Amino acid sequence: MEGEPVNVKEFQELARQALPKMYYDYYTGGAEDQYTLKENVEAFHRITLRPRVLVDVSRIDLSTTVLGYRVSAPIMIAPTAMHKLAHPEGEVATARAAAACNTIMVLSFMSTCTVEEVASSCDAIRFFQLYVYKRRDVCAQLLQRAERNGYKGIVLTVDTPRLGRREADIKNKMVAPQLKNFEGLLSTEVDDEEGSNLEAFAKETFDDALSWRDLGWLRSITNLPILIKGVLTREDALKAVEVGVDGIIVSNHGARQLDFTPATISVLEEVVHAVGGKVPVLFDGGVRRGTDVFKALALGAQAVLVGRPVVYGLAAKGEYGVKRVIQMLKDELELTMALSGCSSVKDITRSHIRTERERLQ
């Protein structure tokens, strides 16, 4: 690729050039046939826009709030594991970029910088993502550390009782480093000669008995608001509201878990309807353009989270690369709003888009 990237998709090629193949494949890949990986992006292409004209768009306000926290735009950083495999400064660089862009970063439970290092590096609003391990004491300790260090919310990932089958990682015999957060608590190094060490680690460590009942346990060990990440159906959205979560993230884990789940953008509205405004609904999966953010907001998301493009920005250009990725999405969203007749995010409504089903009717 020649010259500076002009859209977030172009960071992928820069990341490919910057990274060892094993890590690039880890960041890029999806589960099994990668049907859902493709769909997450392509389903956005099947939604078209219904712009309104002759609206005063001389001032556009992208800002919004998420769980009461003001952010410059409805674009947040999704939890993605092990940023030091992408860049030596790891999650600290990502957090600084989040602070510079005035948005929220969700720190992965599987981070390569500690909860404390990230907290002391900048004043970004941070949420902490949680995987529940069989060693519940380890989770409780990590949560307490996050709470003590000013993290503002817990994102409980619920789509990972086991790790999805990512065949590139199996072929590459993907090796995960010892994760610093767990030093003195738990070894994250496993030796699986056969395939992905990460998969072997997850199999040994993740608690596949986790169920709705455990939300009570989580409530008992934290005062922070709890969002659940990985909801794809009306049934689970209703259940989540019933057990009293503070927010829902519609996500299929960037298509890395169960292949042949639908694209997240195609189930967003189902979840939004089920929730009926009782708690905020956030969204991730396949967001690569400002128009994608606009479409997700039109379907009822309060904000979107971005996964791979952030990692690609980090791999290509460190903190600056992450800032560029967020800024590009913000600029594109602002232009989309101007050209659609929306001067604030509240103005983006369902009538600004047309889904494929509506077009065929």
Ligand code: FNR
């Ligand atoms: C993830 N994701 C993820 N989710 C989570 O809850 N905890 C984690 O540690 C990770 N790790 C992770 C690593 C990598 C390399 C990727 C690509 C993804 C899923 C992530 O939060 C998010 O759901 C997706 O990345 C969103 O899709 P896009 O934006 O990557 O298409």
